Amino acid sequence: EVQLVESGGGLVQPGGSLRLSCAASGFTLSSYWMHWVRQAPGKGLVWVSRVDSDGSDTTYADSVKGRFTIFRDNAKNTMYLQMNSLRAEDTAVYYCARLGGHDPSDYWGQGTLVTVSS
Amino acid sequence: DIQMTQSPSSLSASVGDRVTITCRASQGIRNDLGWYQQKPGKAPKRLIYAASSLQSGVPSRFSGSISGTEFTLTISSLQPEDFATYYCLQHNSYPWTFGQGTKVEIK
Numbered sequence: 001e002v003q004l005v006e007s008g009g010g011l012v013q014p015g016g017s018l019r020l021s022c023a024a025s026g027f028t029l030s031s032y033w034m035h036w037v038r039q040a041p042g043k044g045l046v047w048v049s050r051v052d053s054d055g056s057d058t059t060y061a062d063s064v065k066g067r068f069t070i071f072r073d074n075a076k077n078t079m080y081l082q083m084n085s086l087r088a089e090d091t092a093v094y095y096c097a098r099l100g101g102h103d104p105s106d107y108w109g110q111g112t113l114v115t116v117s118s
Numbered sequence: 119d120i121q122m123t124q125s126p127s128s129l130s131a132s133v134g135d136r137v138t139i140t141c142r143a144s145q146g147i148r149n150d151l152g153w154y155q156q157k158p159g160k161a162p163k164r165l166i167y168a169a170s171s172l173q174s175g176v177p178s179r180f181s182g183s184i185s186g187t188e189f190t191l192t193i194s195s196l197q198p199e200d201f202a203t204y205y206c207l208q209h210n211s212y213p214w215t216f217g218q219g220t221k222v223e224i225k
Contacts, residue, residue, distance in 0.1 A: 035214075044205065044217075044218050044219040045154075045156070045205050045207075045216045045219070047207075047213055047214040047215065047216065050212070050214075059212045059213070060213075061213045062213070095161055099207075099209065099214075100152070100164065100167055101150070101152075101167075101209045102150070102167065104167065104173070104174060106152070106164040106167065106173070108161035108162060108163075109161065111161060
């Protein structure tokens with residue numbers, strides 16, 4: 001069974017840093033591109049970032065470019081999101097996802113809450 | 119960036135009603151679109167991929183269609199478990215973009 005489990009969320013002050021992890025099981029992480037999607041409280045879904053299968057190519061939403069870094073350790077079957085210079089508007093539930101695109105399979109984790117507040 | 123304009127933002131409907139939700143892309147995206155359902159406190163679940171292909175395990179009352187840059191999600195006969203928020207997602211080009219969401223509520 002495919003599972004994605006996020007961790008690392010919590011309360012952080014503005015300007016602070018946090019690293020989210022996404023542990024994958026039930027499939028070989030190195031075979032798939034992976035994504036982060038976030039959702040501010042009471043708001044819609046926003047795509048944040050993606051990393052290709054070996055971690056050599058990444059893409060970011062403009063709102064996080066230069067502050068967030070997505071990377072992966074395929075040997076540990078884990079993907080990460082390093083978040084620096086956090087702002088109040090980064091407060092959200094962060095989901096890691098194996099978004100299917102045209103592939104019939106599509107999987108999401110349960111999400112981890114990041115709260116940026118003083 | 120490609121903008122996805124989703125409508126309506128909310129609707130009230132009764133069990134058994136036919137419901138239609140639309141996403142319009144700001145430029146051509148072929149059929150690079152999926153539809154997701156999200157219930158409160160839960161991760162999104164994909165219903166439709168490639169604009170019109172039904173995700174495995176999803177009831178056949180859900181269907182998707184495409185006409186140019188307009189994409190439609192139809193629920194043929196609304197069931198109690200379908201009350202949720204629905205989103206479209208374009209994956210034609212980065213940044214991938216979601217529609218604003220449609221909240222389907224009980225009338």
